[in-house]
């Protein structure tokens with residue numbers, strides 16, 4: 001039950017938080033920092049909607065004790081566009097990550113409950129693998145449940161975003 | 174959101190402190206937490222102090238020892254294992270087994286030690302508390318009945334770690350740290366009782382797995398409901414050495430059908446000392462099927478899991494024989 005102060009960097013901002021030993025990262029993000037974009041789906045690691053980046057790697061915040069990630073860097077769905085803006089200096093602040101825009105256009109969002117997790121996993125894939133194949137996309141999203149879309153539109157959104165992001169950097173092609 | 178019940182967490186930075194903390198009543202090892210934390214969310218484990226191994230840097234390393242053995246620290250993540258060049262090349266069956274666990278997020282968090290020590294699972298037990306309330310407490314919950322096997326006096330929950338059969342087939346050795354550090358073949362850490370399924374005493378923990386310098390060839394196969402994420406309904410690994418025109422020293426091991434991995438010795442005898450014809454492979458699969466007696470505590474039914482065992486062993490043996498005939502390099 002021990003409570004103590006811990007440091008955590010969330011979406012580029014340093015926080016000092018009073019956290020109990022058993023608090024999960026999901027709980028701290030939602031209930032202390034009021035970042036409600038990250039969803040609480042199953043709370044047992046089965047659905048993927050609580051996915052955030054921990055030092056850039058997609059991780060399930062519901063099965064991660066906050067104290068075990070003391071001092072590390074977290075990006076949530078609220079910080080994805082900000083991260084993207086910082087990633088591409090000179091282009092100015094971004095209102096959305098290209099995958100967010102693509103998800104809306106491709107009909108990849110219905111009830112939207114799975115979307116934050118899908119986008120965090122998809123954006124990490126696009127960062128590491130600029131032109132992912134269909135199998136790579138399916139693999140990257142394999143820990144994410146969607147009860148609405150049937151997945152096709154979500155996979156398509158990642159492909160759409162990949163295509164646009166590729167066009168934006170022709171020198172790398 | 175339901176918070177977890179109050180717990181205390183400690184992260185010692187020296188092995189002696191870890192041993193002392195783990196010797197206390199109610200202490201449990203916290204590795205990646207991808208099994209323990211969901212368990213706590215459903216009020217399954219009874220521990221009240223979590224002793225994290227994350228402060229012991231040596232436990233994260235994967236390195237070759239002086240005698241050529243590969244030493245994998247218990248805190249190496251499954252993702253570390255999947256991408257490690259020495260493992261991909263020298264011990265690909267282990268990389269395949271690690272890749273078969275959960276999702277990318279779970280592999281980034283889950284460790285090899287946690288996979289080997291994974292709590293046993295049962296369809297009647299691994300459920301939310303409200304669901305469990307409808308049933309009398311079972312052996313694991315301090316009761317006196319097993320809902321999967323009412324005639325049994327012990328718990329028959331399923332050992333569900335996917336890397337276990339691969340490690341057995343690769344003849345891995347477990348290194349346990351405690352007051353008296355010891356090493357033993359990995360198979361010997363499993364008791365066969367679903368409630369206390371590990372021969373790891375309070376005050377002890379798994380520190381590393383050591384793999385032979387010249388490993389046998391091996392193959393791993395898994396069967397599950399959804400290919401994307403689920404726990405195994407059955408898994409299997411086989412290994413053997415190809416020498417003087419024949420397979421030698423075969424190991425056939427099936428897991429996720431009981432509280433401990435099962436060596437299929439009858440199949441091993443059948444496979445020793447020859448190349449593997451189709452008939453021989455099918456016969457070995459039949460022997461494996463007859464060697465397992467799963468209870469009705471998985472997600473899929475008993476007969477299906479038994480038939481799956483046959484298929485898994487046949488395919489794993491087939492993988493090895495095909496690879497020998499037409500090496501992919």
Ligand SMILES: Cc1cc2nc3c(=O)[nH]c(=O)nc-3n(C[C@H](O)[C@H](O)[C@H](O)COP(=O)(O)OP(=O)(O)OC[C@H]3O[C@@H](n4cnc5c(N)ncnc54)[C@H](O)[C@@H]3O)c2cc1C
Nearest residue numbers: 045204205206207208209275283284286287288334335379
């Ligand atoms: C949705 C979901 C799907 C999953 N699918 C699979 C699957 O397909 N296959 C599979 O094998 N697993 C699966 N898992 C379980 C789990 O993610 C993995 O087994 C993982 O490798 C566990 O490692 P960990 O480090 O997270 O373990 P933890 O949760 O930290 O620990 C697991 C158990 O082992 C004990 N322990 C851990 N390390 C040690 C040690 N070094 N010494 C002694 N005891 C130790 C802990 O006390 C605990 O009881 C799944 C989990 C979830 C939530």
Ligand code: FES
Nearest residue numbers: 041042043048062
């Ligand atoms: S809420 Fe974390 S995986 Fe479902």
Ligand code: FES
Nearest residue numbers: 110114146147148
């Ligand atoms: S959009 Fe509803 S769960 Fe995916």
